[in-house]
Amino acid sequence: MDHRDVQLRKYLYDEGIDPDLRRLVHAISVASKYISAKINEANRKLAGTQNISNEEQLELDKQSDKIIADIVSELDYVGEYASEERDETVVFDNHLHPKYSVAVDPLDGSSLVDVNLSIGTIVGIHYGKSVLKHGRNLAAAFYILYGPLTTIVYTSVHGVCEFVLNPEGEFILSQSNIRVKEKGSIYSPGGLKKSWTEPHKGYISQLESEQYKLRYSGGLVPDINQILMKKGGVFSYPALEDAPNGKLRLLFELQPLSFIYEQAGGMATDGKRNILDIPIEKLHQRSPIYLGSNYEVQLAQSML
Numbered sequence: 001m002d003h004r005d006v007q008l009r010k011y012l013y014d015e016g017i018d019p020d021l022r023r024l025v026h027a028i029s030v031a032s033k034y035i036s037a038k039i040n041e042a043n044r045k046l047a048g049t050q051n052i053s054n055e056e057q058l059e060l061d062k063q064s065d066k067i068i069a070d071i072v073s074e075l076d077y078v079g080e081y082a083s084e085e086r087d088e089t090v091v092f093d094n095h096l097h098p099k100y101s102v103a104v105d106p107l108d109g110s111s112l113v114d115v116n117l118s119i120g121t122i123v124g125i126h127y128g129k130s131v132l133k134h135g136r137n138l139a140a141a142f143y144i145l146y147g148p149l150t151t152i153v154y155t156s157v158h159g160v161c162e163f164v165l166n167p168e169g170e171f172i173l174s175q176s177n178i179r180v181k182e183k184g185s186i187y188s189p190g191g192l193k194k195s196w197t198e199p200h201k202g203y204i205s206q207l208e209s210e211q212y213k214l215r216y217s218g219g220l221v222p223d224i225n226q227i228l229m230k231k232g233g234v235f236s237y238p239a240l241e242d243a244p245n246g247k248l249r250l251l252f253e254l255q256p257l258s259f260i261y262e263q264a265g266g267m268a269t270d271g272k273r274n275i276l277d278i279p280i281e282k283l284h285q286r287s288p289i290y291l292g293s294n295y296e297v298q299l300a301q302s303m304l
Contacts, residue, residue, distance in 0.1 A: 024102070025142070028142075031067045035106070036146050064106035068081075076096070076097070077098060080131055101131045103123075103126065104124070105253055118221070124259070132251075155259065161178065162174050180232040185211075190238075191240050196241070220235075236288075251283065257291060268292075269290050271290065271300060
């Protein structure tokens with residue numbers, strides 16, 4: 001598997017990371033090109049006589065999961081594959097020397113395909129043969145955003161960078177050393193307002209009193225990406241009255257995104273603990289989250 005991507009591969013080489021980790025990141029980036037093609041195929045149906053159904057959206061999730069799983073299974077140094085689409089992990093018993101394990105949300109936000117909004121893939125790569133570790137065990141994390149452009153936002157331990165897929169099918173470096181400011185100006189609040197707790201309502205009211213601008217699409221990856229590219233702000237999906245652990249999954253969504261934000265100079269908390277310090281007790285464990293610039297996340301901690 002070559003699939004070129006000269007700039008992406010050179011960046012990973014220049015980081016000085018393990019060659020197998022470089023190959024793993026590149027392999028999943030290749031998978032993202034196939035996923036992007038599947039999304040485009042689904043969107044073309046919207047523009048024609050066929051209307052996409054909920055079943056087709058679910059099929060996109062399954063296809064994306066299969067594309068990534070098939071590519072990862074070919075790498076004999078990967079010990080385990082976990083997907084938001086699966087109830088159990090896939091353990092590669094035939095891989096005798098596993099160095100890494102992979103946790104993915106293959107297609108976050110697929111319900112937005114029929115309204116042509118951006119969606120994404122979220123990836124966390126852990127050291128060792130199991131994904132059931134806290135976020136400090138991450139070797140690398142990245143997300144792929146499928147929008148007007150297909151982009152990869154990646155980090156290991158040397159800062160955050162962005163690659164853009166060009167018309168020739170190559171991922172080209174567009175930004176490096178991406179950083180968020182100490183204090184931003186936008187907020188992206190998830191969860192039904194009627195289910196918000198009183199402390200969270202007070203927090204949102206405080207942001208509004210400070211003239212923060214509301215920016216929320218309902219898609220996790222595009223909302224996170226907007227805050228990062230605008231250099232600061234906060235995304236929240238809080239504990240709710242009817243869902244005290246929130247909605248989002250710790251392993252598949254919150255760990256990788258929090259790792260990226262920490263490397264960009266930001267923070268992530270569940271209101272009490274740093275997201276990356278929370279132990280994983282089960283595969284689909286959920287957690288509230290406040291993710292973004294230091295000022296906004298610290299404010300959340302003080303008010304919650």
